[in-house]
Amino acid sequence: MAASGAPPFRHLLGIAPLETGEIEALLDTADGFVELNRRSDKKLALLRGLTQINLFFESSTRTRTSFELAGKRLGADVVNMSVGVSAIKKGETLIDTAMTLNAMHPDVLVVRHHDSGAVALLARHVRCAVINAGDGSHEHPTQALLDALTIRRRMGRIRDLTIAICGDIAHSRVARSNILLLTRLGAQVRLVAPPTLLPAGMDRQYGVAVFHDMRAGLEGADIVMMLRLQTERMQGSFVPSLREYFHLYGLTWEKLETARSDALIMHPGPMNRGVEIDGVVADDINRSAILDQVEMGVAVRMACLDHLTRHLRAAP
Amino acid sequence: MSRPLALLGCRLLDPESGLDRVGGLLVRDGRIADLGPHLRAGELGPEVEEIDATGLCLAPGLVDMRVQLGEPGAEHKERIDSAVAAAAAGGITSLAALPDTSPPLDDPAMLEFVARRARKLKSVKVHPCACLTRGAEGRQLAEMGLLREAGAVAFTDGCRAVADARVMLRALSYATAFDALVIQHPEEPALAAGGAMHEGPVATRLGLPGIPACAEVIMIERDLRLVEATGARYHVAHLSTAAAVEVVRRAKARGLPVSAEVSPHHLLLTEAEVEGYRTYAKVSPPLRTEEDREALIEALAEGTIDVVASDHAPQDQESKRVPFAQAAFGVVGLETLLAACLQLWHDGRIDLLRLLAALTVRPASLLGIEGGRLAVGAPADLVLFDAGLRWTVTEAGLRSLSKNTAFEGREFRGRVVRTLVDGRTVFSLGDGAT
Numbered sequence: 001m002a003a004s005g006a007p008p009f010r011h012l013l014g015i016a017p018l019e020t021g022e023i024e025a026l027l028d029t030a031d032g033f034v035e036l037n038r039r040s041d042k043k044l045a046l047l048r049g050l051t052q053i054n055l056f057f058e059s060s061t062r063t064r065t066s067f068e069l070a071g072k073r074l075g076a077d078v079v080n081m082s083v084g085v086s087a088i089k090k091g092e093t094l095i096d097t098a099m100t101l102n103a104m105h106p107d108v109l110v111v112r113h114h115d116s117g118a119v120a121l122l123a124r125h126v127r128c129a130v131i132n133a134g135d136g137s138h139e140h141p142t143q144a145l146l147d148a149l150t151i152r153r154r155m156g157r158i159r160d161l162t163i164a165i166c167g168d169i170a171h172s173r174v175a176r177s178n179i180l181l182l183t184r185l186g187a188q189v190r191l192v193a194p195p196t197l198l199p200a201g202m203d204r205q206y207g208v209a210v211f212h213d214m215r216a217g218l219e220g221a222d223i224v225m226m227l228r229l230q231t232e233r234m235q236g237s238f239v240p241s242l243r244e245y246f247h248l249y250g251l252t253w254e255k256l257e258t259a260r261s262d263a264l265i266m267h268p269g270p271m272n273r274g275v276e277i278d279g280v281v282a283d284d285i286n287r288s289a290i291l292d293q294v295e296m297g298v299a300v301r302m303a304c305l306d307h308l309t310r311h312l313r314a315a316p
Numbered sequence: 317m318s319r320p321l322a323l324l325g326c327r328l329l330d331p332e333s334g335l336d337r338v339g340g341l342l343v344r345d346g347r348i349a350d351l352g353p354h355l356r357a358g359e360l361g362p363e364v365e366e367i368d369a370t371g372l373c374l375a376p377g378l379v380d381m382r383v384q385l386g387e388p389g390a391e392h393k394e395r396i397d398s399a400v401a402a403a404a405a406g407g408i409t410s411l412a413a414l415p416d417t418s419p420p421l422d423d424p425a426m427l428e429f430v431a432r433r434a435r436k437l438k439s440v441k442v443h444p445c446a447c448l449t450r451g452a453e454g455r456q457l458a459e460m461g462l463l464r465e466a467g468a469v470a471f472t473d474g475c476r477a478v479a480d481a482r483v484m485l486r487a488l489s490y491a492t493a494f495d496a497l498v499i500q501h502p503e504e505p506a507l508a509a510g511g512a513m514h515e516g517p518v519a520t521r522l523g524l525p526g527i528p529a530c531a532e533v534i535m536i537e538r539d540l541r542l543v544e545a546t547g548a549r550y551h552v553a554h555l556s557t558a559a560a561v562e563v564v565r566r567a568k569a570r571g572l573p574v575s576a577e578v579s580p581h582h583l584l585l586t587e588a589e590v591e592g593y594r595t596y597a598k599v600s601p602p603l604r605t606e607e608d609r610e611a612l613i614e615a616l617a618e619g620t621i622d623v624v625a626s627d628h629a630p631q632d633q634e635s636k637r638v639p640f641a642q643a644a645f646g647v648v649g650l651e652t653l654l655a656a657c658l659q660l661w662h663d664g665r666i667d668l669l670r671l672l673a674a675l676t677v678r679p680a681s682l683l684g685i686e687g688g689r690l691a692v693g694a695p696a697d698l699v700l701f702d703a704g705l706r707w708t709v710t711e712a713g714l715r716s717l718s719k720n721t722a723f724e725g726r727e728f729r730g731r732v733v734r735t736l737v738d739g740r741t742v743f744s745l746g747d748g749a750t
Contacts, residue, residue, distance in 0.1 A: 016521075095637055115639030116523035117593030136641070138523030173523060199520040 010311075011123045011130040012304055014139035015180040023181065027149050030296070030303035034153075037073065037298055046306055046313070047076035050107040054080045055097075055122075056133070057113040062269060062294065063133055063143075067110045070301035076108070094118060098125035107312060108305060111135075116173075129308040131301075137171045143268055144177035146300040148185065150292045151223060154264055159186035164217050164259075166192040166249060167227030167276050168238075170199055174268045175227055179206050192217030194249065196238045214249055219258040225266045226251050229276045242275055251277045256287075264289050320344045321739060323700060324357045325370035330690035331673035341374060343696040346738035351690055369700055372733055375672050376688045377409025377697035378654060379679040381470075382499075382553060382577065382625035384646070385442070386717070387430065389418025394630035394717045396433050396442065402650040402715040403440045404743035406626070407699035407732035410441040410680065410687050411650075415452065416474030422447035422458045424466035431467055439742045440735075441697070443469040443685055448487050448498060454478045457487055464494050469683040470551070472499035475600060475629075475645075477535055479505045484539060488548035497682055499551045500539055502560065503601060507531035512641045514587040514602040522593065524640060527602050533559040540567050543574060551682060552576045554627050556601040558611035565620045575682055576620065578612050579627040580656035581647055581722045585609075589722065595636045595643035596720050599629070616674060617666040623682065624674045626653040630718030647722040651714055654701060656723065658730035696739035705731040 015023070036042060052071040054064050064080060071078040083097065092100075094113075101109065102125075109130045111119045116136030123130040134140040151158055163182055169175045169191050179202075182189050189208040191198060203210045211217030218224060231242065239245045256263065265281060265288045273279040282288055324340040328351060340355030341348060342364070357366055380403065386394025403411055413430060415421030421430060427444045434442030446468035447458045453473075460471060471491060477500060478484045484500075491498050508531045513519050515526025536552055540563065543550045555561060555578050564576045581599060586606050589597035597603055615621040629646025636643050649656075657675060660666045680688030687697040708727045711719035735743035 093634065093638060113639065115641045117641075118639035120593060121639055136523050136639075137525075176521070176523060199515075199526075201517055202520060205517045205520065 010308060012141055012308060013120050013123060013130065013132045015141045015144050015177045015184070016139070020184055023145070023148070023184065026145060026300070026303045026307060027152060029306060030145070030149050030299040031153070033299040033302040034296065037295070042073050043075065044073060045075040047071065047074040047309055050076045050309055050312065051105065052076040052078045052108045052110065052305065053101065053104070053106045054078065054110045055083060055101070055112075056081070057083045057111075057118070058134070060112055060133070063112065066294070066297040067133060067301050069298050070305055071108075073298070074302055074305055076305070094122055095125050098122050102127050108308060131304055131308065134173050136173065137176070138173050139177045140173040141177050142297070142301055142304060143174050144181040145304070146293055146296040147178055147225065147266060147268075148181055149296045149300055150266065150289050151264070153296070154289055154292065155222065158182065160188065161222040162188045162190065162220055163223040163225060164190045164192050164221040165225045165227065166214065166217065166251065168197045168229055169193045169202070169227070170197045171230060172227050178225065179208060183207055190217050190221070192249070194239055214255050215258045218255060221259040221263050223264050223266060224251065224256065224259055226277050228268060228270065229272055231272065231275065246275055250275065251281055253278070253281060256281065263287070266290065266293060268293070318739070320349065320364045322355060322360050322364050322366050323369045323374055323698070324355060324366055325368055326372045326374040326700065328352070328690060329373055329375040329669060329672055331376070331669045332677045332689045333691070334669060335690060336669060341690065341698070343736070343739040346696055346740070348690065348692055348694050348696050350692060371702070372700050373703050374690070374698060374700050376676040376690055377699045377735060377737065378407050378675045379410045379683070379685070379688050380408045380626050380628070380650065380653060381412040381623055381679040381683060383411045383413055383628045383650065384630060385413045385417070385430070386630055387417065387433065388426075392717075393632050396430070397437055398715060398717040399628070399650065400434065400437050400440045400442065402648070404735045405715050405732065406651040407654045407701060407735050408440055408650060409697035409699070409735060409737045410443060410685055412469055412683055413442055413444045414474040415445050415447045415472065416476060420447050420452050421445070422450050422452065422463075424459070424462045427463060427466045427468060438740070440737060441687070443467070443683060445470045445472050445499065447471070448473050448478060449483060452476050454480055454483055457490055460490060460494060460496060464496060469685060470497040470499050472553070473501065475501055477501045477503050477505055481538060481542070485542045485545065488542050488546040488550065491548045492546055495549065497549045497551055499553050500535070502532050502535045502539075502552050502555070503527075504531045504534045507534065511602070512598065513590050514604050516587065516605065518587045518590060522590065529557045529559055529604065529608070532557050532601060533563055536560050536563050540572060540574065543572050547573065549573045550575075554579050554582065554601060554625070555612060555615070555621060556582050556604050556608060558608045561611045561615040561620060565615065568620060575622040577623040577625050578616060578621045580624060580649060580653055581627070583609065583612055583616065583624070583660060584656055585722060590640070593640040595638070595640055596647060596722055596724065598640060598643050598645055599647055599722070600645035613660060613665050617670065619670070622674060623679045624653070624657055625679065626650050630716055631720045632718055636720050647720050648714065648716045648718055649721075650716065652709055652721065652723050652728070654699070654732060655707070655728035655730045658703060659728060662729050696736055698736040699732055700734040701730060701732045703730050705729070707731050
């Protein structure tokens, strides 16, 4: 992970600053934790004595729970703070929050914020490692890592797979982190979305292919990665209606016909059934990797926590 | 009356007449009494106070036509006295203040309040602009006639564009009765809404909402149709895009009464400054691409852009030390205006007199104010600067109450040594803060 600020602590703020070798090392570590998590005794002591604070400025159940489980399974003391309902409402700034947290001496902060760049801003003002659990429309690195782990375990590799990412690319941090990670690991990435949800020039910028027709975009795809649609954005401003969106870009068996017959279906959750994905498709146990993703999420987050706190264990 | 004053041995630069030669300048009773190579040390009589300015440049004091004073309403960001001190340190002798304050300058009494507060300081001349529409809300016309008599040098809704085409048509039409200058913030609000930076690959990568380049040119093209219909004098504030430059160039070729302006930060910086979510690079209009920046420099050098104005927009720390999307727009610029512009000259991009014209005589003529000239009888509003002196911009060195400079840590070449307003020294390098 890229060093940011003074050593020894390092942050995980995005996929962009990671070296390819670091990504692979994280995935390898996570692989081991998958096996651990399937045992009845899931507890390790790697983070014993360390304090992990999950600081969520934006509501989230599954990501927060996943980080909480990850920390607890490694032996950390985990505290959840939902800032959306307390300090912000009282006018506390992000930097005030950072100062307050410093005084509590946490070892790892897991931060989600509704503004792009806000996690990096916070990281500049705290004296511990920070994991970005999603900042605005910028990055969501642990989601991309867990997606990569899911693909690697199911398909055996990532290089040369054709991966179609479909939906609201423009506002999606999941899309940005996945585009960076999957192209780095050698996948052929396609973006499928209406032009209003796909910033111009992404094909050149990221070396990906862009499709506005979903059937064409899914043709021959090994992986179909659906994005969650933010329904508040969909009322006549970016697309005319949910029904039209589902008609053109919702994942159905019919549209899937052009993809490879064993193509894997992924979704970061929570799903809008009947909006971006047909419920029956999502539930097909042979094709859908959606529950695998949830499982891999805990393992990947354990790996991130492990890597970011190694310097604390090495210290006398 | 104070003693006559002579500045001697300096490079006299007058963009209006094209004068560029070494000589002296004599100030008597606050006005320029004489100037030229014939004025030499020791020959002016004992009553004249002589200042040796050998090696320095003497130009008309700068006229900055786009400044937010902070008063009334945002005194924690800037006050008239701090803004005036900063302006003096920047070699500015006249400035035009934007009227979208709180309350806004849409009433003669408010305008007189600002002018009176500034006059008391006996320093840089402050010329208020008045709102084009009441409350700068873009709906009803402001009392242009009364405001003009109260001293308004131009009409504008400041940082807000007049969005309604019919209101703009009527405002331009009404302004022609007074030959008043109408200044527009060129941005189609519906296209810019929610945007935080220039729309493009950098915004895509950072996950920030973009402001498309077309938001600017669309507003200018619309307005130019209205200018054509009315004949009003129309000034486009802070151009940022190559497309807008091209539209202004064509309008000028067609003889429309249009003028245009650019800020130093748009001349020197691009969207790349936003990297790392640097909120001090969040300005309105946003910093654009290198191609846009090149087009702006070219347009300034050829005269398509008439004026460089600081677009001084003070913001306190609380407005900037927040996530990018939440941060306020704007940078301070009074104290770096001349130095930033001189960089273009040092880089060989523009002729010195042409550059100074955009900072002095052109804005003065557009605003219809005295100053901006080295001519016998003109007010002795002057700036003496060392064109080669290197200095580094630091927040601590700024006199503005707000420190949101886009040039923190940057080394410039060219520094104001002395500023005179009506023959009185209002700034001298080495006095007080530097």
